[in-house]
Amino acid sequence: MSDVKLWDFHGGIHPPERKALSNRTPIQPAPLPARLILPLGQHIGTPAEPIVAVGERVLKGQPIAAASGRVSAPLHAPTSGTVGFIGLQPYPHVSGMLAPAIVIDSDGLDEWTTLEPCADYRSLEPALLLERIRLAGISGLGGAGFPTAMKLTARPQEKIHTLIINGAECEPYITADDRLMRERAAELVVGIEILAWLIQPEQVLIGIEDNKPEAIAAMRTAIGERPFSLRVLPTKYPSGGEKQLVEILTGQQVPSGGLPADIGILCQNVGTCVAIHDAVLLGRPLISRIVTLTGEALARPMNVEALLGTPVSELLAFAGLDETRMDRLIMGGPMMGLTLPSLDAPLIKTSNCLLAPTRSELPPPPAALPCIRCGACADVCPASLLPQQLHFFTLGQGHEQLKTHNLFDCIECGACAYVCPSNLPLVQYYRAAKAEIRELEQKQHKAEHSRRRFELRQERLRKAEEQKEAERQARAEKAARAKAVEAESASVPHQEVLPANPAAGFSDLQKRLKIEASMAQVALKKAEKQLAAHVTAELEAQVAELRAAAEAAQKALAAATAAAPAGADAALKKAKIELAMKRAELKKAEKADADETELTRLREALAGAERNLHAAEEASDKPAPQLVRTNKRPLDEKLRALKTELAFARADLRKLERDEAADPPALESARTRLAEAERRLAEHQSE
Numbered sequence: 111m112s113d114v115k116l117w118d119f120h121g122g123i124h125p126p127e128r129k130a131l132s133n134r135t136p137i138q139p140a141p142l143p144a145r146l147i148l149p150l151g152q153h154i155g156t157p158a159e160p161i162v163a164v165g166e167r168v169l170k171g172q173p174i175a176a177a178s179g180r181v182s183a184p185l186h187a188p189t190s191g192t193v194g195f196i197g198l199q200p201y202p203h204v205s206g207m208l209a210p211a212i213v214i215d216s217d218g219l220d221e222w223t224t225l226e227p228c229a230d231y232r233s234l235e236p237a238l239l240l241e242r243i244r245l246a247g248i249s250g251l252g253g254a255g256f257p258t259a260m261k262l263t264a265r266p267q268e269k270i271h272t273l274i275i276n277g278a279e280c281e282p283y284i285t286a287d288d289r290l291m292r293e294r295a296a297e298l299v300v301g302i303e304i305l306a307w308l309i310q311p312e313q314v315l316i317g318i319e320d321n322k323p324e325a326i327a328a329m330r331t332a333i334g335e336r337p338f339s340l341r342v343l344p345t346k347y348p349s350g351g352e353k354q355l356v357e358i359l360t361g362q363q364v365p366s367g368g369l370p371a372d373i374g375i376l377c378q379n380v381g382t383c384v385a386i387h388d389a390v391l392l393g394r395p396l397i398s399r400i401v402t403l404t405g406e407a408l409a410r411p412m413n414v415e416a417l418l419g420t421p422v423s424e425l426l427a428f429a430g431l432d433e434t435r436m437d438r439l440i441m442g443g444p445m446m447g448l449t450l451p452s453l454d455a456p457l458i459k460t461s462n463c464l465l466a467p468t469r470s471e472l473p474p475p476p477a478a479l480p481c482i483r484c485g486a487c488a489d490v491c492p493a494s495l496l497p498q499q500l501h502f503f504t505l506g507q508g509h510e511q512l513k514t515h516n517l518f519d520c521i522e523c524g525a526c527a528y529v530c531p532s533n534l535p536l537v538q539y540y541r542a543a544k545a546e547i548r549e550l551e552q553k554q555h556k557a558e559h560s561r562r563r564f565e566l567r568q569e570r571l572r573k574a575e576e577q578k579e580a581e582r583q584a585r586a587e588k589a590a591r592a593k594a595v596e597a598e599s600a601s602v603p604h605q606e607v608l609p610a611n612p613a614a615g616f617s618d619l620q621k622r623l624k625i626e627a628s629m630a631q632v633a634l635k636k637a638e639k640q641l642a643a644h645v646t647a648e649l650e651a652q653v654a655e656l657r658a659a660a661e662a663a664q665k666a667l668a669a670a671t672a673a674a675p676a677g678a679d680a681a682l683k684k685a686k687i688e689l690a691m692k693r694a695e696l697k698k699a700e701k702a703d704a705d706e707t708e709l710t711r712l713r714e715a716l717a718g719a720e721r722n723l724h725a726a727e728e729a730s731d732k733p734a735p736q737l738v739r740t741n742k743r744p745l746d747e748k749l750r751a752l753k754t755e756l757a758f759a760r761a762d763l764r765k766l767e768r769d770e771a772a773d774p775p776a777l778e779s780a781r782t783r784l785a786e787a788e789r790r791l792a793e794h795q796s797e
């Protein structure tokens with residue numbers, strides 16, 4: 111293997127390895143805890159959803175929470191017992207936060223559920239094989255925690271040509287993978303075979319740092335004649351970083367912001383491969399993991415296989431923790447691990463190490479000083495970033511500059527902080543900035559989503575309002591038309607003059623403009639009233655708008671009227687009205703038995719009105735009205751004389767009655783004359 115070409119990645123450091131502390135003894139089974147705390151979110155993605163209830167008995171390996179989405183993973187009971195609680199529980203995080211979890215009270219029997227082993231995985235369809243891995247709840251055991259089945263589901267455009275198995279385990283102190291490779295190489299190799307069967311890559315490369323000779327030897331033996339290429343890497347931190355390992359083994363660089371899959375490469379951790387073996391061949395879900403218990407505060411540093419959910423306090427006690435000597439507790443290694451504020455947190459799928467150092471072993475960093483721009487951080491950054499620039503931008507919250515300077519390519523390896531002469535806690539700055547940017551982007555995404563929803567709602571409301579307004583206008587126009595027709599017919603007595611065309615008088619255009627003008631006027635008046643009651647800028651603007659609209663409507667009407675074929679329409683109408691009035695006056699006078707002089711005058715006036723109407727009709731384009739005469743008997747001369755006598759008799763009597771000094775016999779005579787005149791007229795009319 112020595113002639114196999116390897117590449118190097120930029121930067122990197124060589125911190126004290128301290129692996130010998132824990133890698134000398136075989137993996138021990140951790141004691142069965144009385145209570146297990148299973149956080150629902152032990153992986154990258156959406157937390158699982160509980161499928162058991164408090165008080166329910168569960169068996170070891172039984173599903174207790176289902177994956178809730180594409181990027182999610184189910185959870186299984188690590189031992190048999192009873193679900194004691196579902197709710198917030200301690201979670202392994204620097205903040206000491208609580209997180210939703212299922213608590214199982216162990217019954218001490220450790221009784222397995224029924225498993226479904228599969229000796230010949232090649233007999234399974236790839237989809238079924240993948241489903242087994244998915245249902246086993248496996249997520250990356252190297253520390254990232256990405257659901258494995260999801261990672262194996264390559265996007266259609268990706269053809270994975272290289273499968274890389276990560277056995278580098280480059281972080282100081284951690285030896286879980288080392289012991290795993292030494293002791294379970296056979297299962298590990300079968301796990302790799304299953305992956306290779308599933309992915310069908312052109313090559314399988316296994317990378318192990320040269321500080322693990324026993325693991326390398328064990329793996330060589332287990333691989334045997336299989337076409338897997340084991341490559342021994344020079345020890346350098348962080349060669350186990352996914353992108354760094356890809357570069358060491360293939361010479362290819364994963365593009366900024368991208369994944370190895372973007373260049374046809376898939377990486378899996380050795381622990382994950384063993385979990386795949388267990389899931390497929392034995393039917394066992396992921397309920398335990400190998401974890402390194404190390405640090406000088408422990409009497410017996412070692413690796414244990416512990417059930418997920420075991421409180422870290424119990425694991426440390428098993429390794430002989432002397433709390434008086436422990437300076438702090440780190441979950442993970444000294445470079446990338448998280449300092450836990452309490453020992454109550456449980457072991458989860460991504461916990462590869464519990465480090466309990468003494469103060470002299472890992473002294474707390476001295477106080478930070480200002481950056482002196484020495485550039486040492488940039489020299490060691492394996493992602494080829496400019497850590498000092500990133501630090502500068504984090505101080506000023508220059509989110510855009512941070513993104514431009516590829517903050518999200520930072521793997522938080524801590525190499526920059528390790529060499530910084532100013533003791534700047536650079537990784538903490540980067541983590542905080544990443545969290546801030548993610549939160550801000552989430553907020554922006556939410557705000558954008560809300561804005562779009564608001565705009566759509568406004569658009570819906572606007573359309574509904576327009577629809578209502580159109581309907582209201584249609585109703586108003588209809589009512590105005592009906593009113594106009596009614597007014598017109600009232601002005602021309604229909605029993606006398608019937609228009610040949612009922613629509614005659616106004617053209618359709620004029621009618622519409624007239625309605626519009628009157629509606630605009632009404633709207634203006636209403637808005638003016640509102641403005642008088644309550645002055646607002648909005649109402650003022652509305653009134654101004656309506657006034658302009660009303661004036662425009664009035665102008666349009668005036669223009670249409672002027673352009674009408676006969677301002678003549680108005681003259682015709684006037685003549686009709688005049689005729690009707692003269693006719694009405696004459697009728698009234700006849701009824702009142704007016705004297706002949708008056709009747710003659712009115713008859714002449716009526717004849718004049720008729721002449722005017724004919725003239726107006728000729729001047730307009732409208733057809734002549736059909737004049738319908740009522741059948742009236744002509745007045746005869748005797749009747750006229752009798753009526754005249756009656757009128758005179760009545761007038762004389764009224765005159766005498768108004769005169770207080772009138773002679774009574776003269777009054778009596780006048781009454782007799784009137785009575786006689788009435789009698790004679792009645793007699794004549796009854797003939």
Ligand code: SF4
Pocket residue numbers: 480481482483484485486487488497498501526529530531532533534
């Ligand atoms: S190593 Fe520290 S002091 Fe030097 S440039 Fe980087 S951040 Fe500044």
Ligand code: SF4
Pocket residue numbers: 487490491492493494495496497519520521522523524525526527536537540
């Ligand atoms: S923590 Fe980030 S910036 Fe610092 S060396 Fe590692 S990758 Fe580079």
